[in-house]
Amino acid sequence: MNAVADNLRVVNAHGLRKAYKNKLALDSASFKIDAGRIVGLIGPNGAGKTTALKAMLGLIPFDGELSVLGRDPRTERDELMKDVCFIADVAVLPRWIRVREAIDFVAGVHPRFDRARCERFLANTQLKPKQRVREMSKGMIVQLHLALVMAIDAKLLVLDEPTLGLDILYRKQFYQRLLEDYFDEQKTIVITTHQVEEIEHILTDVMFIRDGRVVLDAPMEDVGERFTEVLVNADLAEAARQLGPIDERALPFGKTVMLFDGVPSSALAGYGETRTPGLADLFVATMKGTYA
């Protein structure tokens, strides 16, 4: 690898393995993340997403090679944390603290905290400076927590289900702000969520993880090149099936949607209308049989 590539690489993971008592949470997982990317780490319940994030943050012991911003999270966690920000459990906010005091506190302990940016995030909520955490709804606590964290200028931002428990208005707004007010090409964001449809438009890369392994790792533009969905009429279904769809689902009026991997869309156009599948449909097709 040359020096430029080294410089751009934010995460380099090779053969990550994490075994809990009777469960292999990471099973030889390998992936790379470059600077200036927004990566969606997507997988079913128990696939190993949180475990992968915890390994990157140096929060658990594991086997395999891992470097984050050029450091080994196992041995250089303190240094690493100067450049990494992550959303920890919202329960860390004391119940007596007021919005204003929480901002003062983070401003006092974090040299890269941007008060104006935090206030911009809060301006889009109903939170008031004097309000205490104990007077807030669950979602409001998450909003405060997100506003505090998003105002810290970090090279790597790790978000594990950041919008859990938030209503759809706020979720949409959060991802828009993340893109407009936080992200730039010097930053890298790794995000896990089950609400795939809501983040797919902001992702530059997608990683599917299943049973502790990375089963798809691609820039979003490659997903569009590689996968094609075809709306096939009943009379052409059998012929289209010969091209080996990885998945199909029936629609009303005898139509079938078939999903192809690696078949050029020019070869598929004769069977019906073609389009790039949404991440949610691709995910469901890839993960079929997970709970079998």
Ligand SMILES: Nc1ncnc2c1ncn2[C@@H]1O[C@H](COP(=O)(O)OP(=O)(O)OP(=O)(O)O)[C@@H](O)[C@H]1O
């Ligand atoms: N502290 C632990 N002790 C024992 N097993 C654990 C522990 N943490 C995670 N696991 C197991 O490791 C596997 C991966 O868990 P992980 O939390 O990484 O999944 P996830 O992909 O984040 O799932 P979810 O979408 O449900 O949050 C699961 O089978 C889980 O039961």
